[in-house]
Amino acid sequence: VMTQSPATLSVSPGERATLSCRASHTISNNLAWYQQKPGQAPRLVIYGGSFRATSFPVRFSGSSSGTEFTLTISSLQSEDLAVYYCQQYNNWPPTFGQGTKVEIK
Amino acid sequence: EVQLVQSGAELKKPGESLKISCQGSGYNFNNHWIAWVRQMPGKGLEFMGIIYPADSDTRYSPSFEGQVTMSADKSLTTAYLQWTSLKASDTALYFCARGRNSIFDPTQYFDSWGQGTLVTVSS
Numbered sequence: 001v002m003t004q005s006p007a008t009l010s011v012s013p014g015e016r017a018t019l020s021c022r023a024s025h026t027i028s029n030n031l032a033w034y035q036q037k038p039g040q041a042p043r044l045v046i047y048g049g050s051f052r053a054t055s056f057p058v059r060f061s062g063s064s065s066g067t068e069f070t071l072t073i074s075s076l077q078s079e080d081l082a083v084y085y086c087q088q089y090n091n092w093p094p095t096f097g098q099g100t101k102v103e104i105k
Numbered sequence: 106e107v108q109l110v111q112s113g114a115e116l117k118k119p120g121e122s123l124k125i126s127c128q129g130s131g132y133n134f135n136n137h138w139i140a141w142v143r144q145m146p147g148k149g150l151e152f153m154g155i156i157y158p159a160d161s162d163t164r165y166s167p168s169f170e171g172q173v174t175m176s177a178d179k180s181l182t183t184a185y186l187q188w189t190s191l192k193a194s195d196t197a198l199y200f201c202a203r204g205r206n207s208i209f210d211p212t213q214y215f216d217s218w219g220q221g222t223l224v225t226v227s228s
Contacts, residue, residue, distance in 0.1 A: 030212075044214065047214050091212065092211070096149060
């Protein structure tokens with residue numbers, strides 16, 4: 001089970017956004033993050049826990065400590081408004097967290 | 106450019122059958138797993154299952170085993186998701202997505218997504 005927190009995060013433009021994802025079992029670094037903007041398909045942001053996908057700017061970063069994973073947006077921009085999902089791909093079946101909605105304050 | 110293009114929205118009645126599609130282009134379709142992901146209205150993402158087009162090896166998430174059938178046509182570079190008897194609870198947006206992990210492991214993450222197919226089941 002993948003547990004994301006918080007459910008909703010309100011951040012002012014230019015401020016740091018920190019999203020968390022906790023795995024109920026060890027998943028090594030087999031963790032991906034996706035961004036889903038309203039009315040759009042998800043897009044891969046991070047894979048392998050910390051590798052940024054092409055097309056995403058450097059303000060997006062991923063990190064981990066044991067079974068705790070973090071997606072950080074260092075300086076939030078208005079276009080980052082979206083729901084962010086984590087997904088583990090270490091154990092079958094792959095599972096998604098319930099999502100964190102990032103709002104612009 | 107990698108693209109996954111899905112078939113259009115569907116409005117069906119309970120008990121009807123349905124097959125939706127996902128056509129891949131811009132890459133070797135045979136060499137990547139293709140997954141299907143459900144998103145019910147206002148809800149999160151649910152992994153349904155995955156197929157490897159080269160040999161049609163198919164794995165279903167336990168929650169969806171027996172509820173849907175996945176298939177692929179290599180010659181058309183197209184993957185399919187089908188139902189034999191739809192229920193109102195099948196109303197959702199369905200995405201296909203390309204797997205991006207070892208080809209020997211169906212447990213994938215997904216680097217390209219289709220635009221989604223909205224399936225509405227209502228009497």
